[in-house]
Amino acid sequence: MVAAAQRIEHLDRLERIIETQSLLVQADLALNPFMQLVIDKLRELTQAHGASVDFVDGEHTVVRRASGAMAGHLGLRIAIDASLSGLCVRTGAVQRCADSEADERVDRATCRLLGVRSMIFAPLRRANATVGVLKVFSHEPQAFDDGDVQMLQLMASAIVAALAKKAALDARNEAEARLRTSEERMRALLEHAHDAVISIDERGCVSQWNRAAERLFGWSPIETIGQPVADLIVPPAMRDEIGRVVARYASSERLEDAQQRVTLQAIDRSGRELSVEVSLTATRVAGRWELTAFGHDVSERRQFEARLRSMALSDGLTGLANRRGFMEALEKAVSRHARGGAPLALLFLDLDGFKQINDCHGHHVGDLALQTFARRLESCVRKGDTIARLGGDEFTVLAEGIATLDQARAIAAKIIAAMEPPLELHKLRLRASIGISLYKPPADASQFLREADHAMYHAKHNHDEVDGVSAFLTDSQFLD
Numbered sequence: 467m468v469a470a471a472q473r474i475e476h477l478d479r480l481e482r483i484i485e486t487q488s489l490l491v492q493a494d495l496a497l498n499p500f501m502q503l504v505i506d507k508l509r510e511l512t513q514a515h516g517a518s519v520d521f522v523d524g525e526h527t528v529v530r531r532a533s534g535a536m537a538g539h540l541g542l543r544i545a546i547d548a549s550l551s552g553l554c555v556r557t558g559a560v561q562r563c564a565d566s567e568a569d570e571r572v573d574r575a576t577c578r579l580l581g582v583r584s585m586i587f588a589p590l591r592r593a594n595a596t597v598g599v600l601k602v603f604s605h606e607p608q609a610f611d612d613g614d615v616q617m618l619q620l621m622a623s624a625i626v627a628a629l630a631k632k633a634a635l636d637a638r639n640e641a642e643a644r645l646r647t648s649e650e651r652m653r654a655l656l657e658h659a660h661d662a663v664i665s666i667d668e669r670g671c672v673s674q675w676n677r678a679a680e681r682l683f684g685w686s687p688i689e690t691i692g693q694p695v696a697d698l699i700v701p702p703a704m705r706d707e708i709g710r711v712v713a714r715y716a717s718s719e720r721l722e723d724a725q726q727r728v729t730l731q732a733i734d735r736s737g738r739e740l741s742v743e744v745s746l747t748a749t750r751v752a753g754r755w756e757l758t759a760f761g762h763d764v765s766e767r768r769q770f771e772a773r774l775r776s777m778a779l780s781d782g783l784t785g786l787a788n789r790r791g792f793m794e795a796l797e798k799a800v801s802r803h804a805r806g807g808a809p810l811a812l813l814f815l816d817l818d819g820f821k822q823i824n825d826c827h828g829h830h831v832g833d834l835a836l837q838t839f840a841r842r843l844e845s846c847v848r849k850g851d852t853i854a855r856l857g858g859d860e861f862t863v864l865a866e867g868i869a870t871l872d873q874a875r876a877i878a879a880k881i882i883a884a885m886e887p888p889l890e891l892h893k894l895r896l897r898a899s900i901g902i903s904l905y906k907p908p909a910d911a912s913q914f915l916r917e918a919d920h921a922m923y924h925a926k927h928n929h930d931e932v933d934g935v936s937a938f939l940t941d942s943q944f945l946d
Contacts, residue, residue: 501531514602521598549573554587561587565607584609588622665758670712684735781855784840792854796911810905811868814918818897820859842884874902899926
């Protein structure tokens, strides 16, 4: 009879556990009410005087939800290193206390404060870490049996799963609410924003156009709504590309690159070209993507940046490219040659007697000599050739499409002839030593420049015997 009664009690307990688990799975509550439901049901199932859910907070566990005799102790902090609940956290294993007065592991003072004599703690584990403890308490010793321990373990697993589900749902709902609020706030501020704000639908047609957009592009909102944005502000050469971008966004389920900052070329109502820095954002509106661009005119800034770059790459005295600008051009030319581009010839020039000009006539005459040398040099080369002053009295000419030494020597001869007329007022004659190098792979830009430099020094040291021109060949021999 006793065994039969125990079996009936066991089956009844299992039935109540299943009912409770089903209730928890179907519950549609906010996180805190959900946890309250959990511990209320646990207290019923175990006939405990109190139950709680505690979460780890640094070096303590803190009572977050409580039921029964524990209801008045929300926020109670218990040190992890001196309590049975802390042992549960540290070990990640169920802890059971039959009598707090005889168990050395418990925080006896806290147990007496709460009137606790027996208890069971089950860890709440997520991502291989114990994040909290599920507890049941009784005022009586020996109040819980093995069945209660198993019940608590089963319920702890269900609670962890339910908490994760509710946390994810709450996080999503909160994010959606924030997004709705953000959108409402954004729309309220659009008309007074300093940036142009333009939204387009999946067809590329304007759905929103604020006052700043009108000031920037010249079109009023009533003229733009429903019109293809490409016809209004996109340069004709770029309209097909913009159309492909809009089509890609419209057909995408997910947009990993939906937010980005780019600088685009645009046109205003009169056809004037603008550089516009744009922040693009994609959002779902009524189940479809809507692209919103926040933009402002950076044309003046881009022009200023271009001027700064030109200054950084130019020689201030002659206006030619400086060493940095020349090396950039040289490296690009070598790279093009490696991809099947035109042959390259490099002339390295040194203005002979420049130190004497400075010493005898002053630096202002030396500067005039360098400027005159640069202008005459420009008159001797083709439009696509790159001329540079590397520093001091050293100049270079990069000529693409020059394949033979005779062609390069013809350029050098033209340069030498151009220097014949004396410098006005001072009757000084300009004379140059010129080194020539024809590019041969796999030399890099620096090696190519060194070869021409080496050839120039050869020409300078043999000035009395030759015409001031020396060519560097791949076998390191010179032709004078």
